[in-house]
Amino acid sequence: DTLVEWCVNRGYGGLENLSAIPGAAGAAPVQNIGAYGTEVKDVIEKVMAVSVTDGRIKEFSARDCRFGYRDSVFKNEEKGKWLITEVWFRLTTRPVFELGYSGLKDEAERLGGVTLRNIRQAVINIRGRKLPDPASTGNAGSFFKNPVLTNEAAELIRNKYPGVTLYPDPSGGVKVSAGWLIEQCGWKGRRIGDSGVWEKQALVLVNYGRATGREILELSEMISKSVYEKFGITLGREVEIVE
Numbered sequence: 001d002t003l004v005e006w007c008v009n010r011g012y013g014g015l016e017n018l019s020a021i022p023g024a025a026g027a028a029p030v031q032n033i034g035a036y037g038t039e040v041k042d043v044i045e046k047v048m049a050v051s052v053t054d055g056r057i058k059e060f061s062a063r064d065c066r067f068g069y070r071d072s073v074f075k076n077e078e079k080g081k082w083l084i085t086e087v088w089f090r091l092t093t094r095p096v097f098e099l100g101y102s103g104l105k106d107e108a109e110r111l112g113g114v115t116l117r118n119i120r121q122a123v124i125n126i127r128g129r130k131l132p133d134p135a136s137t138g139n140a141g142s143f144f145k146n147p148v149l150t151n152e153a154a155e156l157i158r159n160k161y162p163g164v165t166l167y168p169d170p171s172g173g174v175k176v177s178a179g180w181l182i183e184q185c186g187w188k189g190r191r192i193g194d195s196g197v198w199e200k201q202a203l204v205l206v207n208y209g210r211a212t213g214r215e216i217l218e219l220s221e222m223i224s225k226s227v228y229e230k231f232g233i234t235l236g237r238e239v240e241i242v243e
């Protein structure tokens with residue numbers, strides 16, 4: 001977020017929708033961080049990395065990174081092999097704002113109009129209203145990815161549940177909101193011991209104090225099971241499990 005703020009303050013557009021995502025710039029390409037219609041891959045030119053085995057330096061073009069939805073080569077075949085030391089961004093002084101996310105434009109307009117600074121602030125405001133602050137309530141952001149369905153599968157769900165939240169996916173399929181699926185299974189706001197599902201965003205699992213990693217994992221497995229039983233959809237994790 002320090003980098004996003006730095007860019008916005010200098011009038012460089014491209015990263016503003018990624019405001020307030022915790023983490024270091026070097027980690028951003030690993031899972032191709034994204035929010036509010038922007039993915040970091042949209043502005044990454046290249047990534048420089050050092051091999052953890054022999055110290056060799058390698059340049060990965062954006063294409064080499066094989067970015068996907070919360071995914072890259074660094075989470076797959078190159079996992080654990082490289083230390084990212086530089087990320088090169090292609091930003092613009094004439095930003096084309098990404099305002100597709102419902103509510104973002106309205107929030108920016110409430111702040112005085114659609115500008116880089118107002119979009120950043122709008123994202124911060126919206127996130128602040130919906131997401132728990134990790135400084136006070138332990139969480140890792142979205143626990144699950146939004147599943148990508150075939151058009152046929154999405155149509156079946158839409159027919160059965162007209163209120164379902166669906167988005168077109170660049171792959172040609174249709175993304176279904178994992179938060180919506182979890183909410184439909186009655187998990188939103190539920191708490192088991194100190195582990196729970198955030199009351200304002202069902203995609204976020206929280207630790208209210210002394211839950212263990214195992215308890216959070218068990219809660220996530222119960223959620224996945226009920227989503228599978230109700231919708232026949234398998235939820236993939238966005239988080240990494242550290243043994």
Ligand SMILES: Cc1cc2nc3c(=O)[nH]c(=O)nc-3n(C[C@H](O)[C@H](O)[C@H](O)COP(=O)(O)OP(=O)(O)OC[C@H]3O[C@@H](n4cnc5c(N)ncnc54)[C@H](O)[C@@H]3O)c2cc1C
Pocket residue numbers: 021022023024025026027028030031032033034035070074082083084085131132133134139140141142240
């Ligand atoms: C409240 C909250 C909200 C969040 N919101 C979002 C969101 O909107 N969108 C989103 O995409 N993510 C979101 N996240 C997830 C998180 O912020 C990202 O995954 C972030 O990129 C992690 O950064 P980090 O520096 O903490 O990396 P870590 O968690 O330390 O590492 C993540 C992975 O990257 C690897 N890694 C880290 N740095 C490097 C490096 N320099 N070289 C090679 N590998 C490296 C690690 O080995 C690990 O596998 C959110 C998290 C929280 C807590």
